[in-house]
Amino acid sequence: MKLLITSAILLLAVSPLALAKHQNNYHNSSQHSHREFKAKVINATPIYKYLTVSQPQTYCEPAVIRKTYNQSHDKSAAIVGGIIGGVIGHAASDRKHKGLGTIVGAVIGSSLVHNIDNANNKYSRTYQTVPNSCVTRHKTSSKVRVLDGYEVTYRLQGKLYQTFSQHKPTKYIRIYD
Template sequence: MAEDTGMNTNLLVGGIFGAVAVTAAGSYAGYNTLVENKKPQFAEVVDSKAITETYYTDRQECYDEVVQHQAEVKDGNQVTGTVIGAVLGAVIGKQVGGGNGKKLATVAGAAAGGYAGNKVQKNMQQKDVYTTTEQRCNTVQDPHQKITGYSVTYQLDGKTETVIMDHKPGATIPVENGQLVMSKPETSSL
């Protein structure tokens, strides 16, 4: 029976050691789980700014413009005005003076009338205009903004850092194994 007692004692001691070992191992595993759970699971988003790129699209912009044109001149040398002016000037000059003075006044009146008739016709031709409405078009560029990403400032473990993301985050960014999960969350379609 003494042997049985020694064996029971050994079993008892072995059982106690086994229980202590299992408890210690379980405590260690629980501690590791507790430590893992204490690691942050989310980073807090402090600021998020859109990064934009400007691009341009062309379009036609047309408008109507009133354009004034010079009428076609049929008598470019103003011969008609000169002749009519000279005849009228000669008639008026013939009314002045007598004898040789009358001839001289007639010639001077013709010369002055010819010059005046020329200038009058030229002035009338310059004022002979017509107007048309013409369409004018220009190519203009309209600017557009395209969001290419987001500059996101976040806090994790007391540190503030900035990353570029392809989507706008919410109030937090998920963290796995101390690293940000940068992928866009999947949305379910119903």
């Protein structure tokens, strides 16, 4: 009887260890089981993220044109033209308006001589351009909605689970243990 009891106890002690080695969910530190399951997809919700788009923009100041005048006209010619115009204005006006005629004649005479002097190119023009100064800045123009992936709800062995997938799933997905 002692032998029967000892055999039964030994069998009961060793049998769970023998079963554990054959079961798929048993893990020890040196080996892992990698099982693959086919799970039914219940729902796939797209997940979006927002990206900020910046575009370079170049701002340029307009070119500056500087004019330089080198005037070389004769001032004495304008004075002589004013005197001659004043004499003609004084002679052409009546007795009441001699002073006004003299002033108007002097202004017209000096103006005519000045215009004739300019027409004869007694002065020169120099044009100088300053190059444009440009600055490039990155302007944030808009936010763009981009698909990031899918939140997938699936059923495996009667229980619901969720995971994230970058690709849109089909009816079934593969789950690795």
